[in-house]
Amino acid sequence: MDKFVLKGYLIIMTMHFRPTLKHFPVICLILFLIGANSGCVTSEEKETGGPTGVLVMPPVPTKEPIVNSDWLYWRGPIGSGVSRQTGLPDALDLNDSSLLWTHEIQGGGVPVAAGGRLYHFGYYGVTGDLQEALICMDALSGKVLWERRYSDFLSDIVYNRYGVGAPCVDGESGNVYFQTSTGLLLGFDKDGKSLWERSLMEEFSRLTFPNGRTGGPCVDGDLIIIHAITANWGSNGPARDRFYAFDKHTGDLVWFSTPGITPKDSSFAPLIFEDLSDGRRVFYSGTGCGNVVCIDARTGQPLWRFQMSHGGVNSGVILHDDVVVAVHGKENLDATEIGRMVAIKKPLQLPDPGEPALVLGKEDEKWRNNELEAFTSTPVYRENRIYCTSKTGVLLCLDAAAGDIIWRVKLSPDQVHASPLWADGKLYVPMFDGKCFVVKDKGDFGEILDEVQLDGACLAAPSASHGRLFVQSKKRLYCFGSKTPAPDFSATAASQAKGTGGPVALQVVPAEFAVKSGTSQKFKVFSLDKTGRRIAQLSEGLTWEKWIPPTAKVKVKVDAEISSDGVLVASSDAKLSAGALRVTDGKVFGVARGRILQDLPYVENFEDSFVLSQTSSDDIPFSYPPLPWLGARMRWQIQESDGNKIAGNTLDKVLFQRAMNFVGHKDMSNYTVEADVMTDGNRRIKSTVGLVNQRYIVALVGNWQKLEVFSNYDRFKISVPFSIKTNTWYHLKTRVDIATDGSGVIRAKAWEKGSDEPDAWTIEAPHANAHKQGSPGIYALSPQSLKKVYIDNISVTSNN
Template sequence: MKKIRTIAFAVGLTALVSVGSGAALADVQGWLNWRGPAGTGISQEKKLPTTLTAPLWSVKLAGGGTPVIANGKVYALGYDGIGADLQEVLLCADAETGKKLWEKRFSDYLSDITYDRYAIGSPTVDPETGNVYMLTSAGIFACFTADGKPVFSNAMMETLGRLTFTNGRTGAPTILDDLVIVRGITSNWGGDGAAMDRLYAFDKKNGKLVWSCSPGLAPKDNTFGLPIFSWRNGKQVFYSGAGDGSMIAVNARTGEPIWRYPISAGGMNATVVMYKNTKGEETAICVHADENIDASNAGRMTAVKVLSEPKPAEPLTPGAAPGPPVLNKSSEAWRNDDLSAVSSTPVLVGRNLYLTDKTGFLDCVDAETGKILWKQKLAPDQLHASPTYAEGKLYVPFQNGLFYILKPGVTGAQVLAKTQLAGRCIGAPSVYNGKVYVFSTERLYCYGKPGGKPMAAIASVGEPKKFAGPTVALQIVPSEVILRPGEKVKLSIRGIDANGFVTETFDASKATFEQYVPPTAKVRALLDAKFENGEIVGGAKSSAGAYQATLNGFKGIMRGRVLTALPYTEDFESFNPTEQDTLLPEAKFAYPPLPWIGARFKFDVRELEGNKVFAKTLDNIFFQRATVFFGHPDEKNYTFEADVMVDGNRRTKSTVGLINQRYYIILNGNADELEVNSNQERIKATVPFKIQSKTWYRMKTRVDVAASGSGMVRAKVWKKEDPEPTAWTIEVPHKSAHTVGAPGLFGFAPQSLYKVYIDNISVKPN
């Protein structure tokens, strides 16, 4: 067992203790994440600015998150450019001067983001290695060294079915010892096919998936609150708001949900704050701005006793809910229905909670009772930005661009300084080396004096991790894989105790693996793979499924997909529609191919005119618009063809399309147009094309990218029975072309009225 050490850590509010890798305490100094050294929004720095007359420096870069600082470098996730060539930017600059040291650029693709709602999230720096982690609006989860060298990258939209939404909120990665945790609403495959607010823990050094977690019910909003860590009966636990409107408690080592407490009719976006009351009870405090599930009013701040045990006999909602056990109202320490915040997170100083609410007030709240001690109007409203506390002062940005320095007192706050920043402020300020950094939607600002001496990192204190108990199960890493035929991925197998802590590491080559089908599986499919010398090796055919490993009497499960190399074809004739349609009792269907991402509940396979076809479902209006991926995210330089058909009448028709290298190519039935887009506000080009319902068309598309990085998206469409036209129907140039991307399908059944049909898929390398 390696020596146990404590670290000054990214997001935990209480002590976070890790089993070290030999690095010294606090190797990396700075404000390493969204809420600072202890995850509380509090800094122990001194000699901070008290005036805002002029910034020390500013950089023209728009952003909606928090800049983070490590060892004299500031890392900021922003965006730059206009129109089709707008890109998100991970900037690394000198923290003293703002001089750019390096940057990484990422194009948006296949997203729903509107009104330039980009970079509403923050990078995170690992306190051990100094590596920088970030998540783009389109779902690229990437890690770089402090010098900008790539460590790993994961296109989560295409690998895990991560969905995008108009508001573009991504939040920030969270470091826990050897794990890095990110979240999002995903619609993956198999048991994870339903759209859920999920958290994913990866090995921070290589990006391999360690665990995933589906802690709630069907989401109502995409939540970007961060997990906050504590201890519960020997388990290291995190607390967070969730997309289904609950507060959740989850084992941070395994992803196992412990409980949920339903509160809001919308997603819970503000990050939880932990407080130990005068009775010695630890409480998790959250705030939201949506309608409450047990009242008609909107907004509430709630304190939940974290050691509460679920009482199924007294459910908060009628009936037995699936998922983790549900707490009832007796778990509340207090509630206040006069407090409401969209996603602004309070900062806790002693027992005073300072909150910027949605109406632009700064509220001082007693964390013991929930009583409002005082309120002070500072702006017309507030959205995401959170206050930061240091040296007895609050640094508070607002949605309208006002930035305050305030000295809180017994009856109110004294305004020490106030300035109007260019643009809006959505992210929280950060503090480092006597300076305060804040983002607006136009510039990155640094206030303070030049020079100074960075303060040593704060060593966390709190309950140490106990030595692990006896092994009870195996944890296989990666817990989920994507393989090409013949591709090998090295496995690591470790024993874990009843609390989820690692007990020992096993030789993966000594384990026996057998195919495993979950008892609840809708599709009883098997993964085509084999195991050699501690590696999993992809088989020859496209497949998906799970394996159970056994070693020394202990068991663990991993799952994966094999995605065949191009060329790829599918005509659906091998499917056997035997499932009963709930809307049409006389109709039968088959579930979609299991390895396909995002297909479950949104598409199925049906008999139509003597053929098997891929059809859009109509039974859930929330799935009226659906994107499916069936190939590897690294595919490029291919031609994609398929037969497509829309349904409808003169007033309303469905829409069908293909996805080629992160571009939608769609037949828009309502508009009678052939359209190419990637995000409709960034890239959208159309040509008229008269579309007849219940008529099969052949669609063909390819993307060509030049050495300069510019590209051309080409597509042609013709009636299936007609000869292929020589000319392309549409050609769309893109200066910053997408160079890779999984092939996929798109269907839109407006108001779930009319189906979309696809058949005879063919993807060939150019």
């Protein structure tokens, strides 16, 4: 047996109890089993030599939530869907005193509660009037105390698939955070005062999908953590399911993490956290690339991943002893069956900081059950049993130790997103057909205590707080239970634990920046110990430099200067650029990356600094587009046409037949965008080319011969007929004017290049809830990747 393994596990045993003679057989059995498995390595270890990190001891037991505690996160106090609430109703009757109130709001959101306040994510209205909302309510009466509403912009969401997620509440301050379906990440105090705002779409190229699944952020210490599919720039340009951690006080990005591979699907799986006995804090989640991942919560370092499906893993995982249990509803990697539940053994050793993540395989499974097919419903773990709803509308109870099904009960024809809640010795189970069941585990069978038909389908998990149960259907929010007022919210003390020992790395905040010309950015630097804890904030003895990472494909630096005290200054004439910064204390270092974005005016004619040294798949010499353009590297090429350099979209992948790429800062407003544009096509199929102005797309639609303004196709779209000849250059110009009442008019005109500009606008599109800011950008649509679009002479200027 490995002496290191033996020593580690002897330490484990003596930490948790004082051995006596009666414990001798148990100790021998454990050591025998350790010896039998000590020679196992993962596939990643075989390639890299394995991690050199210390042996990971069993996790520190997670504290059970106190009775009648607050429900601050999507999946409850410890992220497991379990509540210690008591006195919850056995029956949910819409006509008796168990129903306290309802509120007419649509969606599939999970309410969260802090003291006597309830915070909820949903939406109001239909079509053009639809707006998502964060609402704060009195949990006892259902009275709305305040709300904040947001219109869709530039998303791919169809029908009314909004409000599928949850806000979260910070237990230290009572502040609330949530993410809209379009990727606005927002922080508020308990009274609705805005703390900060990030636009994930315009800052990190967060992608949206027709399903609208959003999920929600979570608070961990001083961090707000989310994950989404992004296609950013540079090394983060390829689309991946990434995790981002923001400082909860300021909104600054602390770290980002790319733990998986190319995604096949989006994922909104919740996070669940665990403290390891080596001092590290980690979380687990499913990803859009079909993996279950383990990530260091303090640094974002990927520690291991286990691929279990071809599609996304949308259900949250659960923790049980030494395994992580996950379920999916997509195609398996090694079988024709759809769906599976797997218990993944946690690795005994984890990578040290800077080492590659482990890739676990089938040999790391403890058990699997192929009868489970759950696409987005998250299981619940309680007292060695797992409860899960399947795609076919069945509630199943499984033995957590072996994965065997103990009992099953048919509840409804099918199930989609909603997850069970375990509380007060019962399971509360909403279903897709709008029924909500109360089920009791009777040992070898499940007994239905009650069922109620709600108004609209149920997509969300229930939540419970202070004796009350909250359930959202597609049409309204329901509150059942206690009429006793909840105590005032009681803040938890902030953790005072600091790092110990010598630093192993420096953490630079913000980890990614976007600085406009004529402005500056001040950085903070923290030393980290081997567990990712911050030892101290550093201000002296640091050396800064503009840095080119050895792995960078584009060897460039930001057009700005970094001072010795960590202030990056972009002069008023700084050019569009991107790159990295490196800081060191002489022993360890940290890195930040970012972009310098030109303030108005911004002009790009592609003539300078573009060397056509690449060759496309159709043998055309080209150069990649400007590095700071978000997500543009694989979607656009700079090529020559009639002696000029122009930008054309790529046709290599059908996945890229639609391209929308931002070229400026998210806070820009009151500007005019114009460019020369050209479509290609024939009488059967033509391309579409356009510009993005303040979260609106203005496009020449070749197939339909019209000039169109839209923000989301189902929400806001206005067009006028316009004759478009393929392979003919037009000049397209647009501006957005905002009135004092918040309404606006999007104006655009187009004319054949070389002719006189018309005096009148070709289209004027009024919008009652106008977008007041947003990055400029470019847009292309090549149906089935058959016909290209071309853009030249881009200009963004102030309206004043």
